[in-house]
Amino acid sequence: MLCEHISPTRRAVLGASGALFAWAFMPRFAHAAGGRDPRFVTIILRGALDGLTAVPPIGDPDYEALRQQSAMRIDGANPALPLDGFFALHPSMRNFQRLFRAGQAAVVHASATAYRDRSHFDGQDVLESGFPSPGHVETGWLNRLLEGLPAGERVAPGAAERVRGLSVGTTAALLIRGKAPVLGWAPSILKPADGDLAPRLADLYGQKDPVLARLLQEGIDTGKIASGIDIKARGGPGDPNGMEQMARGAARLIAHPEGPRVAALAFEGWDTHAQETDRLAKLLTGLDNALAAFEQELGPVWKDTAILVATEFGRTARVNGTEGTDHGTGTTAFLAGGAIRGGRVITDWPGLKEAQLRDGRDLAPTTDIRAIIKGVATDLLGANANHLRDVVFPGSESVQAVKGLIV
Template structure:
């Protein structure tokens, strides 16, 4: 199967990066579930993660025959990390395994959106827009969730009482685009400016454009909080170092007492048609380090944090002739955070017999990812189930919020 050439111009580009943005720090949730001060992070993996390699069902008698030379085992040179005896974890994710063992992480296997075709663009539209069909690219479900959350404390007289979010990356992911104000931040890829440049610009615009001067000041402060990272090498959202850098910066902003509470990131490059073993090992290492960076940088607020990692669809159950996998259906979602009821693989496992595969080729999806997000939004953020069904995920009344995901 040929892949579409994914380019930034394919979607409407919205949102700001590093230096300037339109909104400053955010109010706290006024009525978050349990009276806590939560953080909710969504990480999109673009390109379709192979859930059968990320979290291999080693206990399924048909797994090894389908995966052949790329199958993972609990023994050998690079054994899978044990989760529960039936499922393993890719060896590139030891930090996630430690979170899992500490009951701060979970896996949702055989999950998917409502989409059953295999186009990256359409699959990503459905995943990020929250609609059950593609073509809705004006707003994302996370932004509409922000719009419907209980009002928070005012950040200034006359300011909006709505909770606002954080978009990480040069372009705002569709999932967080919309009417609710969003802070934008991206790691700098440019040479650092002279130390006196920012003060000189602030002085200039303070006389000619007070509004822009204030935004510049806010941008400088945000940059100071998110910068100073320990990551030496820089990379983009498809590079392990770039992933970790994005995560660390986001976590530092989320950790601020008056900072944002909801964030969205997108990591690229998860399309593994050929030579999957080496490529996915590298990418999963980046994801593992990113989740660990959130845990490290969030500090005390980690206990009230929930992160959901999702992708547009999965991969075929059988490998192809180039030791890779093609576009599929069911896949794996990851949950992490001190607020997550972890230490378990959540699944209604469909099995891997030919008769159990979707269209005789893919892992069948038995869990709707919308149910997962709804459950977390209700129990962590105090979101309304009605608003989730009608506005956040339009037409999803039959998809009930999953219970028991948040402690």
């Protein structure tokens, strides 16, 4: 069965060929807050999200001067969706606005990891590894979080391995690589095989290789749960249709009573150096539809779900000469789900005056994203504070969990 430690090469093969896992080894978290059966999803936006466009601070008197023609307003040109009077939302995120108003979504503005330089590779390493500096690419913080969670009552007696997480995509994100067994699933980009192919293979392997026959059947079962998604146009993780497809499949798997409870996805293409307006509108539409897909497909378990959307760093406060933005520091993270205490923008707003910008060019970060993750992991999953401090996020002794994120 596919209950293994992930290596990038092995994962690329397994993810592309379909997910395989044994339902009997799926645990529930024994000590989750309030006795609930929670789900936790992390979505990584690779390329660095422009938080000042995704969630524009329309109430800041210096915002329009910095963004000039691309500045958003509630009324008139470049209309934005209202949030709380000071912050607004990009018009492509109407589903998120609906969740925000329902108290099931929140924004974490002026946020960042511990990383303060501007390399995509190093920034993504820090975001996904959970270490305060780049170069730690063996395991990810989400996998180490899984390792430390208490075993659930549904773990099969004597099971050598327990599948706790779900990796979505043909290659596992660093975020979820590690010792904790993880299920891999990727939407198919190939033409569907003839209906009789799987039964023929099962019959062949059943006669020659019972172990492989069992793996094949598990893959078929997994595919049946995650498939049946009616999306007319398929795309990859940087395409709106691809984002929605990945989200729907992931949601169906973690919604299953015996399915994984934690999932990791990565959406590509957020490096908007040029022509940002049109590109970001398309990307944010995909993200927004993906969040709506999770809500729809999770059904009753949505109430116990928290989704974190994070990126490696932000972008410059000023627009460049190609109508885009360059690598920056502070950015925006999103929280969504029925378990989120939403309807608010969580921030210690640093301001946008010249003297308030980091290095005179970037939104200054005031909230450490590790504090947000610690708060969700503690109150939703029952994670141990010492394990979070020492193992999940080494070197984070000064980063205290944000409380009150979970209802």
